[in-house]
Amino acid sequence: MGFESVCEQCEEMLQPYLDRELNEAERQQAEGHLDQCGYCRKRYRFEEDLRRYVRSACDEPMRAELKAKLASLRTPLD
Amino acid sequence: MAEPETNARRIAEDARDRVRFEEEVLELSDQVYRVARRLVPSREEAEDLVQDTYARAFRSWRSYTPGTNLRAWLMRILTNLNIDRGRREQRTPDMRPMEEGDYFLYNRLEEAGGSGDEQQIVERLSQDGIVRALSSVPHDFRDAIVLVDIGDFSYGEAAQILDIPIGTVMSRLHRGRRILKSQLAETAVGEEA
Numbered sequence: 001m002g003f004e005s006v007c008e009q010c011e012e013m014l015q016p017y018l019d020r021e022l023n024e025a026e027r028q029q030a031e032g033h034l035d036q037c038g039y040c041r042k043r044y045r046f047e048e049d050l051r052r053y054v055r056s057a058c059d060e061p062m063r064a065e066l067k068a069k070l071a072s073l074r075t076p077l078d
Numbered sequence: 079m080a081e082p083e084t085n086a087r088r089i090a091e092d093a094r095d096r097v098r099f100e101e102e103v104l105e106l107s108d109q110v111y112r113v114a115r116r117l118v119p120s121r122e123e124a125e126d127l128v129q130d131t132y133a134r135a136f137r138s139w140r141s142y143t144p145g146t147n148l149r150a151w152l153m154r155i156l157t158n159l160n161i162d163r164g165r166r167e168q169r170t171p172d173m174r175p176m177e178e179g180d181y182f183l184y185n186r187l188e189e190a191g192g193s194g195d196e197q198q199i200v201e202r203l204s205q206d207g208i209v210r211a212l213s214s215v216p217h218d219f220r221d222a223i224v225l226v227d228i229g230d231f232s233y234g235e236a237a238q239i240l241d242i243p244i245g246t247v248m249s250r251l252h253r254g255r256r257i258l259k260s261q262l263a264e265t266a267v268g269e270e271a
Contacts, residue, residue, distance in 0.1 A: 011179055011180050011181050012180075014180045014181075015180060015251075015252050015255060016252075019233075021233075021248070042184070043180070043181045043184045046183075046184045046187075046199060046200060047180065047184075049199075049200040050183070050200050050203075050259075051227060053200045053201070053203065053205075053208070054208055054212070054227060054228075054258075055227065055228055056205075057205040057206075057208040057209055058112075058115075058116050058208065058209060058212060058228050059112060060112075060115050060121070061108070062107065062108055062111040062112075062128075063125070066107075066111070066125050066128065066129070067107060069129060070104060070107055070128070070129065070132045071104060073129070073132050073133050073136055074100045074104075074136060075096060075100070075136060
């Protein structure tokens, strides 16, 4: 099997690897390759960074007015 | 003889359960808003959607089974309301952006060059560009990304919330992330971070 096709397989495993969805044999296969391959290792690290970055870019805090409005929707105690 | 007392106790217990429920639901509001904000295009729509969700949750608190997943229960109400509001009509199924492999965005960023630490390559993307790119991902795929990657729901919870099989959540999530990355490669590369 050529080196290129091993990297292609590794690319296919990127998302399930980070989501911890690979079985034990697949995980070992991915990690074995990542130990030796800087090309794939960089791209895996980037994917992890990207997920964190997307999360922080998309975080827009709720306005205090809305929070107060939600509390006012509660059933009044009688 | 003991009946009025039993009744009074039941009413008191009921009131206590309701107050506890409402407090727990309100504690989740930041998380609910974070998801809502990325399911709809504007802040105003997200605020309306969250308000409607809370109004309905407070009204139908008895249909929640204590001890089960309250966050998922709330999110199910929210996604159903979002569908009821007609967002499905906005679907444009034939306009799916091109989807590349998982290494594509990194390759594009690396090609685009620029100085900077290898560790910080992700920061070559603009934050506004990320928000725009996510909003351009077709709904079905975006719902999965928003619930799992932004809302921190598991695949199983997302499946329950969207009422689809878990395998469908996984495939939409995987394809959705690839579509997002293709969009980012098109739109956000080269903008000021």
